[in-house]
Amino acid sequence: MSEIKLHSIHMLYLLWVIPLLVGVYLYAAQRRRHALLQFAEAGLLQQLGLSVSAVRRRWKAAAVLLAFALLVVALSRPGWNPKPKTIERQGRDVVFILDVSKSMLAEDLVPSRLQRAKIAITDCVDVLQGDRVALVVFAGTATVNCPLTLDYGFFRMMLESVGTDSIDRGGTMIGDAIRRAMDEVFDDPQKAYKDIILITDGEDHDSFPIEAAKQAGERGVRLIAIGLGDENEGRRIPITDENGRKTFMKYKGQEIWSKLDADTLRKMVNSTPGGKYLNVATGTFDLGEVYLNLVAGAEKRDIESKTVKQYEEKYQIFLALAFALLAVEAVTSDRKRGRAVSAPAGTEASA
Secondary structure (H helix, E strand, O other), X not given: OOOEEEOOHHHHHHHHHHHHHHHHHHHHHHHHHHHHHHHOOHHHHHHHXXXXXXXXXXXXXXHHHHHHHXXXXXXXXXXXXXXXXXXXXXXXXXXXXEEOOHHHHOOOOOOOHHHHHHHHHHHHHOOOOOOEXXXXXEOOOEEEEEEEEOOHHXXXXXXXXXXXXXXXXXXXXXXXXXXXXXXXXXXXXXXXXXXXXXXXXXXXXXXXXXXXXXXXXXOOEEEEEEEEOOOOOOEEOEEEOOOOOXXXXXXXXXXXXXXXXXXXXXXXXXXXXXXXXXXXXXXXOOHHHHHHHHOOOOOOEEEEEEEEEEEEEOHHHHHHHXXXXXXXXXXXXXXXXXXXXXXXXXXXXXO
């Protein structure tokens, strides 16, 4: 038992309750003495006090306090006899590529295409099973918003900060986003174990997305594309001016209507091994369920291995001692043994 570890050391703060319990015992003793002085004559008080053992009463109080201390130690989960244990983490590398162009403000999905996409990604992260995740956002250019990480809290924070102002340059360059992910995000040249989840309305401005998808497929990366938006009529792109008035984006005096380009997305996923296109359009979708069906069950690789010390938890010992003390306290009487006799004059009764 050369090395001891408390797995929940913060539970030791409960030991501060012991001084409070001591105060309760002292207050109770004072109240008993005060009550006896009120309802008994002085001579009778001395005779009544002789049947109570002050020593036993103190021992019973000490047993309760010690039992409470042992319970607190048990809650802190003490352990010793550490042994080395190797932990291996398996998973895939999943890169979310999110379209943040102005067309994603269209409201054919509530509250908008972009906000619905962010909600879907958050739902997906909630069911992740040890996979590393990254986030690439794009419009007229692409940037790595979050590198590959197992810190899902950090990923959520970076996702929350994403908006149409995350990229200064307007437009929609899907191909550039895929190439950026391939060149700057995936850090392992080994093929397989990699997925790209692309969420976009599919409109592209000559960035050769199908060619980019083919290059990704040649490197063993699977593409899962989520198509958002109305594929037939499309929707206008709302904008709000500085006075809070809502208008719609125009180009050369004409309102812009954004449509889902499903054909391009279908061609892209067909260029990667096991690629999948999900035509959400203006309906609802559960990206968490998509992950469980398409990613969670796929082949994984070892992405982390480390050796840790595993301690044998011994809280049971302290728990047993605490209950034993409470049992002893419960069966122990605070009365003196034998028959009580009159006390000599001037003897002070125990409270």
